Amino acid sequence: MKHSTYFGDRDFFRELIRLALPIAAQSFMLSAVGVADTLMLGGLEQNAMSAVSLATRLSFIQNMILSSVVVALVALGAQYWGKRDTSAMSRLFSIALRLNAITSLVFFLACFFFPSTLMLAFTDDAELIRLASEYLRVASWSYLITGISQCYMGLLKISEHASDTAAISTTAVLANIGLNAVFIFGLLGFDRMGVRGAALATLVARIIELIWSVALSFGKRHLKPDLRELLRRDAALTQDFYRCMLPILGASLLWGVGFTAYSAFMGHIDQDAPAANSVAASVIELVCCACNGLASGGGILVGNALGAGDLKKGKTYGIRLLRLSVPCGILTSLVMLGITPLVLSIVRLNNTALTYLRGMMLVMSVYTIGRVMNSIIINGIFVAGGDTLFDVYSLAVAMWGIALPLAALGTFVFHWPVWLVYACTCLDEVGKIPWVLLHFRRYIWVTDLTRENA
Numbered sequence: 001m002k003h004s005t006y007f008g009d010r011d012f013f014r015e016l017i018r019l020a021l022p023i024a025a026q027s028f029m030l031s032a033v034g035v036a037d038t039l040m041l042g043g044l045e046q047n048a049m050s051a052v053s054l055a056t057r058l059s060f061i062q063n064m065i066l067s068s069v070v071v072a073l074v075a076l077g078a079q080y081w082g083k084r085d086t087s088a089m090s091r092l093f094s095i096a097l098r099l100n101a102i103t104s105l106v107f108f109l110a111c112f113f114f115p116s117t118l119m120l121a122f123t124d125d126a127e128l129i130r131l132a133s134e135y136l137r138v139a140s141w142s143y144l145i146t147g148i149s150q151c152y153m154g155l156l157k158i159s160e161h162a163s164d165t166a167a168i169s170t171t172a173v174l175a176n177i178g179l180n181a182v183f184i185f186g187l188l189g190f191d192r193m194g195v196r197g198a199a200l201a202t203l204v205a206r207i208i209e210l211i212w213s214v215a216l217s218f219g220k221r222h223l224k225p226d227l228r229e230l231l232r233r234d235a236a237l238t239q240d241f242y243r244c245m246l247p248i249l250g251a252s253l254l255w256g257v258g259f260t261a262y263s264a265f266m267g268h269i270d271q272d273a274p275a276a277n278s279v280a281a282s283v284i285e286l287v288c289c290a291c292n293g294l295a296s297g298g299g300i301l302v303g304n305a306l307g308a309g310d311l312k313k314g315k316t317y318g319i320r321l322l323r324l325s326v327p328c329g330i331l332t333s334l335v336m337l338g339i340t341p342l343v344l345s346i347v348r349l350n351n352t353a354l355t356y357l358r359g360m361m362l363v364m365s366v367y368t369i370g371r372v373m374n375s376i377i378i379n380g381i382f383v384a385g386g387d388t389l390f391d392v393y394s395l396a397v398a399m400w401g402i403a404l405p406l407a408a409l410g411t412f413v414f415h416w417p418v419w420l421v422y423a424c425t426c427l428d429e430v431g432k433i434p435w436v437l438l439h440f441r442r443y444i445w446v447t448d449l450t451r452e453n454a
Contacts, residue, residue, distance in 0.1 A: 020294045031286050075388075079303045247388040273418050
């Protein structure tokens with residue numbers, strides 16, 4: 001292999017594309033279903049859209065926990081797959097499955113039995129609480145199984161079956177969108193179910209994911225986890241798992257709470273700012289799907305090499321991903337600029353909100369450069385080598401120490417224009433690039449995390 005050249009190793013780029021494209025497609029489809037839910041419920045009535053938006057904040061919190069567990073599974077599992085230690089992978093899967101099953105059960109019980117009480121934390125409007133409670137009593141069943149299917153799909157990604165996860169997610173999302181229309185508006189002879197219809201469509205999609213992903217594990221060419229490991233405890237691997245997972249969870253919580261605070265700042269400016277911010281948030285998630293694929297797919301390749309004991313190859317792969325992140329960030333920025341007129345022409349906002357959105361889109365064209373680079377480097381390269389604590393430090397300093405205080409001051413003290421407050425909320429991703437690059441050059445992430453005879 002030609003370690004010294006950038007594009008000399010065709011196998012690397014072939015494998016990167018093979019992994020990144022399905023994961024990017026999966027990310028795009030998951031983002032698309034959120035947009036579809038918003039559009040369909042908005043066509044029903046504003047209260048329905050608002051109630052479901054508030055209710056899904058609970059699943060947002062759950063998904064932060066579930067995804068942290070799955071990211072740790074993928075990071076450690078990719079290294080053990082690199083050394084073809086399937087026994088250790090099975091035990092790691094059992095650790096992740098136990099954690100996600102417990103988390104899913106807690107959220108199911110809370111959302112099914114106490115939806116109204118939970119919604120009081122988000123609103124005191126009786127109608128919104130009623131609609132959100134209707135949604136949660138049905139959607140809670142999907143919360144019960146989501147963690148299980150995510151573990152199985154994480155295992156598929158690291159065992160060279162990423163295309164299967166894309167097929168599963170695409171089918172589930174298309175089913176979700178189609179059933180949304182049927183159940184929400186009462187098509188094809190079904191009763192008009194409103195918010196309960198949106199929840200039921202989500203539940204059916206999650207059932208499809210679970211059945212398909214579990215069924216694939218019984219295939220001849222697929223890794224079948226030994227579920228007997230659920231009843232056993234591997235102290236060493238459990239310790240490794242928590243050491244990797246807990247910083248990821250901490251970073252997720254820091255980001256999630258900070259992101260929620262950003263939305264609250266928009267709400268305190270005027271009633272048009274949250275509408276523009278909601279559209280901007282949907283656009284950025286759709287546009288950045290490709291970088292999510294590169295981060296996850298590239299991280300798996302780096303982890304495979306490190307776990308196989310070839311630290312030189314792992315380091316080389318990491319350097320290539322770093323170099324690739326720069327043109328990807330610039331390209332994403334140009335895409336953001338290019339689609340701005342299209343977005344402004346198709347969204348239904350008043351003139352004030354459109355002006356806010358135009359400014360936000362211009363700010364995002366700069367923000368995406370940092371978002372893409374940091375996603376690939378931090379979430380891909382660093383996590384692949386177990387360097388998960390850095391993201392906690394960077395968020396504590398860049399988001400909580402700089403961006404949040406500036407945005408709060410701009411909102412409540414100086415009364416800055418919307419685009420400037422929004423720019424403050426985007427400052428963390430761009431501002432921490434030099435710090436990220438310096439940390440990359442320390443090569444702490446070039447680490448074999450596997451244990452001999454694990």
